[in-house]
Amino acid sequence: MSEQRDQMSIIGAMVGLFAVVVAVVAVGFSLRAVDRAETAQGGGGGAAASAPVEVTLSEFKIEPAEVTVPSGGSLTLKNTGSVTHNVSIKGADLQSADVASGKSTTFDLSKLKEGTYEIICAIPGHAEAGMKGTLTVGGTAAPAAGGDQASGDHMNHDGQATVNYAKMDEDMLKSFEPFVETLKTGKANTKGKGGEELAPTIAADGAKEWTLTAEITDWEVEPGKVVKAWTYNGTVPGPTLRGEVGDHIRVKIINKLPMGTDVHMHGMILPNSQDGVAPLTQDLIPPGGEYTYEYTVTEPAIAMYHPHHHGQMTVVNGMWGSMIFSPKGGGGSSDYVIPRGKVVSGVQIPADLKIGQEHNMVLNDSGVIGLSLNGKSFPATEGYKLKTGDWMLVNYYNEGLMYHPMHLHQFPQLVVARDGIPLDSPYFADTVTVGPGERYTVLFNAKAPGTWVWHCHILNHAEREDGMFGMVTAIAVE
Numbered sequence: 001m002s003e004q005r006d007q008m009s010i011i012g013a014m015v016g017l018f019a020v021v022v023a024v025v026a027v028g029f030s031l032r033a034v035d036r037a038e039t040a041q042g043g044g045g046g047a048a049a050s051a052p053v054e055v056t057l058s059e060f061k062i063e064p065a066e067v068t069v070p071s072g073g074s075l076t077l078k079n080t081g082s083v084t085h086n087v088s089i090k091g092a093d094l095q096s097a098d099v100a101s102g103k104s105t106t107f108d109l110s111k112l113k114e115g116t117y118e119i120i121c122a123i124p125g126h127a128e129a130g131m132k133g134t135l136t137v138g139g140t141a142a143p144a145a146g147g148d149q150a151s152g153d154h155m156n157h158d159g160q161a162t163v164n165y166a167k168m169d170e171d172m173l174k175s176f177e178p179f180v181e182t183l184k185t186g187k188a189n190t191k192g193k194g195g196e197e198l199a200p201t202i203a204a205d206g207a208k209e210w211t212l213t214a215e216i217t218d219w220e221v222e223p224g225k226v227v228k229a230w231t232y233n234g235t236v237p238g239p240t241l242r243g244e245v246g247d248h249i250r251v252k253i254i255n256k257l258p259m260g261t262d263v264h265m266h267g268m269i270l271p272n273s274q275d276g277v278a279p280l281t282q283d284l285i286p287p288g289g290e291y292t293y294e295y296t297v298t299e300p301a302i303a304m305y306h307p308h309h310h311g312q313m314t315v316v317n318g319m320w321g322s323m324i325f326s327p328k329g330g331g332g333s334s335d336y337v338i339p340r341g342k343v344v345s346g347v348q349i350p351a352d353l354k355i356g357q358e359h360n361m362v363l364n365d366s367g368v369i370g371l372s373l374n375g376k377s378f379p380a381t382e383g384y385k386l387k388t389g390d391w392m393l394v395n396y397y398n399e400g401l402m403y404h405p406m407h408l409h410q411f412p413q414l415v416v417a418r419d420g421i422p423l424d425s426p427y428f429a430d431t432v433t434v435g436p437g438e439r440y441t442v443l444f445n446a447k448a449p450g451t452w453v454w455h456c457h458i459l460n461h462a463e464r465e466d467g468m469f470g471m472v473t474a475i476a477v478e
Helices: 002-040 165-175 177-185
Strands: 053-058 061-063 066-069 074-079 104-108 115-120 132-137 153-155 161-164 208-222 225-232 241-244 248-255 264-266 290-296 301-306 321-326 357-366 370-373 384-386 390-398 404-408 413-418 421-429 431-434 439-446 450-456 472-477
Touching: 053 066, 066 074, 161 165, 165 177, 177 472, 241 248, 301 439, 321 390, 357 384, 357 404, 384 390, 390 431, 431 439
Parallel strands: 053 074, 066 132, 208 248, 241 321, 357 390, 384 472
Antiparallel strands: 053 061, 074 104, 115 132, 153 161, 208 225, 248 290, 264 301, 301 321, 357 370, 390 439, 404 431, 404 450, 413 421, 413 439, 450 472
16 A cells, blocks of 8 residues: 555656646746747847847948947948948947948847947048948837838838939039039039138348248038138138249148148158158147248149148148249149150140140048038039130149049040159040049030030949039039
């Protein structure tokens, strides 16, 4: 009987244990069912399991500008631009990997506490050009698209709005109106004009002297867009300095910036002590300080001046200017590079060729100035008026961070010099690609009447969803 009772006890214990297991499994299934239901309704559910929120990077925008992710969430960064971008969380010491053009990456935000953060692209100059936004951690991520659709929207297969093509057409056409008016009347549609020639003061010893004041000033890049530019004498570009070989020059710098500075005369042949690289060749010019560069010009030059100290910030934000020194008797013109009397690709260059107009065109793509020609973004860029048959000489200067293929409609550009050095073999080009720090000098003959567009041929440096902008101008030939 005792043995029988023991067997019954064992069986009873096993039955009890089985009942507990069944109960635990049932509770587990029940909890998972609740979890699935809450997740479907936007409640509970692990934040780590939430889908990444997509963010698009381009020149120069973070879209959407206001991003919301659940705690423990992540971003999918998609670069639709033409250059590398990234996303950095200000004040959190957290930054994504760099994302090349056309590529994507996942940015893990699980270490971020709930709250609101400023996000930027940390590539030099990109935040200043507009790549900023706000990130909220701990909210509910917004759907990728949807809501009310404006008239003209096209719909994808899910019934979500994609692109309003009618609005894009309207915006593109309207973006030309201020520029056309400016070209017709000659009246600028923004305040300020940079690159004007600054006449030197002739000292008692015959030296040519210029004074440049480095300061932060308001600068209108395009109609209604005013930025804090870093400038020389309050303009972008700074004044143009012209002279001749043999000139003894003095360039006085007055520093009204909040930081130290120096000035490198890029492309000039000069003594090492005047090269403008603190602390190697001089002491840093402190805020409120002054410094004078002095030397004799020994060779012709199509050069530029800009800071070397923290150039990644100061130069792209506006601190640059042109320097042109011609052979004696050249009057400071850059036409000493013209191959007069030569035949280039079957085209006879007149021996008595006279320049109708000579212009500098400074290219930029970053900082507060952004994509621009001579410190202005279309429709505030300067247009040019020529008579049929006029010859025009242009010096391209690239003070930005990217290469820019400059395309002039209708008129082949005769490339006559690179970095101020005349070419032994000039050549015609439809598009001239100018790299950072380079100068190209081109000549063209305006043979055909009409208005002809002139722009960077990296197309998103000239066009965006709301119309033409950036590195665009035109010439009107009468």
